[in-house]
Amino acid sequence: MSLKIQIRLGVSLMLGLLLGLGSYVIFTIHRLESEGPVVQAANARMAQQAVYLFLGISTLLGIVLLVRLPRLVVRPLHRLTADVERVAGPGPATRVSVAKNNEVGSVAAAVNRVLRQAEDERRATLAELITQRNRTDSLVRSLDEGLLLIDQQGLIVLTNPVACLLLSLPPKELLGRPAAEVARTNDMLRDWLAVLSAPPTAEHASQGPTYLVRPHGENLHYQLTVTAIEAFNEDLKKSEPAGHVLCLRNVSDFKNLDQLKSTFLATISHELKTPLASINLSLMLLQDERLEAAKRQQVAGGIRAETQRLLGLVGQLIEVARLDAGGDLKLNPQPVPLPEVVRYATETIKAQLDDKQLQLRVRLAEPLPHAQADVEKTTWVLINLLSNAIRYSPHGANLTIHVKPWGEMVQLSVEDEGPGIPKEYHIRIFQRFAGGPRAAGMPGGGSGLGLSISREFITAQGGQLWVESQPGAGSCFTFTLPAAG
Incomplete structure (x- = not known):
């Protein structure tokens, strides 16, 4: 039974008793007026007892309703x-109990629906x-990049594998611990915190030093940046300090490029200086009128060779500049007899061989x-x-040129008896400005452009x-070209 029906039933019962009492009193009064004195006295006593009975029952019912109705509503x-x-507390409860199918039960069911929706959204x-x-x-x-987050209390709250690698510490020994x-x-980490404790600058982020680390035997350079x-x-409606982010950016490529640039400048300076010095000396010899004609021709030939060397070097630089600028290679592919290519190339370098x-x-x-090919x-x-x-x-070594078919390609190899090249340089020597290793008793590397x-x-x-190639066993450079159909 619903709560509303229970309240209405109690109030209706109380009103029924009161109306019954009133009706009985009115009926008794009319009856007494039409009766004799002896009968009136007897009926008056009966009416008085009936009224008392009605009053007692009404009072008892009122007390019951007075006690029962608030408990019926409030409990x-x-x-x-x-x-x-209980549901709002930290316990495992997630629903309110629906004891009865009344108004309170309806409210409880509605609360459960709200809780269920909130739980789904949560x-x-x-x-x-x-x-x-x-x-x-x-x-x-x-x-x-290495990343380390330190809060305002100085606790390490975030790190990543690169930072752990640089610090040589696992995450469990960093997270949640004071950085100091x-x-x-x-x-x-002490060096990093020294940058963190430095006087603040006007910039939002401050640059720290560059650190050299060798985690796997290779040189890696990391630039420290501290950001508040x-x-x-x-x-308070204002911003407050919340900590610092220590970011270590991998600048190894930039460092390597800088090193390559320095090496290239030193190499190209040497490559330019050597033929220029030779040409300058040869010109001084030509100024000597006592020099014999045959010797003059020999000196002139040396100047011509050094000039060709300079022209070749400048041509390489021009070619690299054009390729870097996005210029396309202009090729004229046609069926080419490789023996003729070999003959022309060997005639060109005959003086160097001799x-x-x-x-x-x-x-x-x-x-x-x-x-x-072109x-x-x-x-x-x-x-x-x-x-x-x-x-x-x-001096006196052998050079061998091999030319042979290779499937749908044609293969050409140049094999020497030089000092050889370590395996770790097999890729690097084809990179611009990289050059190869320096061998004892051998001249320094060239410009680092030819192989590229x-x-x-x-x-x-x-x-x-x-x-x-391998050290001590010479080198064999091989290239392939499509065979003409």
Whole structure:
């Protein structure tokens, strides 16, 4: 039975008793007026007793209703309030109990619906927060930069694998610990905190020093940047300090480029200075009128050779500048007989061979298909490979050129008996300005451009260029070109 019906029933019963009492009194009065004195006295006593009875019953019913009705209304509300507080508390309860199918039960059911909807929204929000946290955690973990977050109390609240690698500490020994405490036994973190404690600058972020680390045997350079964090205080309506972010950016590529630039400038200066000094000395000799004619011709030939060397070097620089500017290689592919390319290249470097008394052997396979290639670019590559082989070969050594079919390609190799190249340089020597290792008793590396340009020439024609070498066993540079159809 609903609470409303119970209240109406109690009030109706009370009103019924009162109306019954009133009706009985009125009926009794009319009856007494029409009766005799003796009968009136007897009936009056009976009416008085009936009125007292009605009054007693009404009073008792009123007391019952006075006690029962508030309890009937308040007790379910108290129980509902207790259930709501229990659900709102930290316990496991998530629903209020629906004891009866009345108004309070309806309110409890409505509260449960609200709680269920709030629980669904909370779960959706929690799932979204977990997703965002995992995404942020994955982003932080995948950064190539070291990241360390220190709050206003000096506690380390966030780190990533790169920072742990630089500090040589696992995350469990960093997170939640005071940074100053960790720095007592970690020199790297102590240096970082020294930048953090430096006087603040006008800039939002302050640059720190660059650190050199060797986590896997390779040189890595990291630039420290310290950025202050501010949080907005809603109560005070202003921003307050919330900690610092220590970011270590991997600047190894920039350092390597800077080193390559310095090496290139030193190398190119040497490469330019040597022929210029030779030309200058030769011109001084030519000014001597006592010099014989044959000797003059020899000196003039030396000037011509050094001039060609300078022109070749400048040509390499121009070619690199054009390629870096996005210029396309202008190729003229056509069927090319490689024996003719080999003949022209060997005639070009014949003077260099004779100067070091090197023995050149050419081995051409039979039959040998033509190559679909650009004659000028292919000849340039072969001359460059031969010049490198001559440079690093000892006096009286052998040079061998191999030309043979290779599937749908044609393969050409230049093999020398020089000092060889360690495996770790096999990729680096094809990078611009990189150059190779310096061997004892051998001249320094060239400009570091020839092999880079050669690979681009061969790759543009659909071929490949690589090296096979090991220290003490010479080197073999090989390139392939498509066979002419």
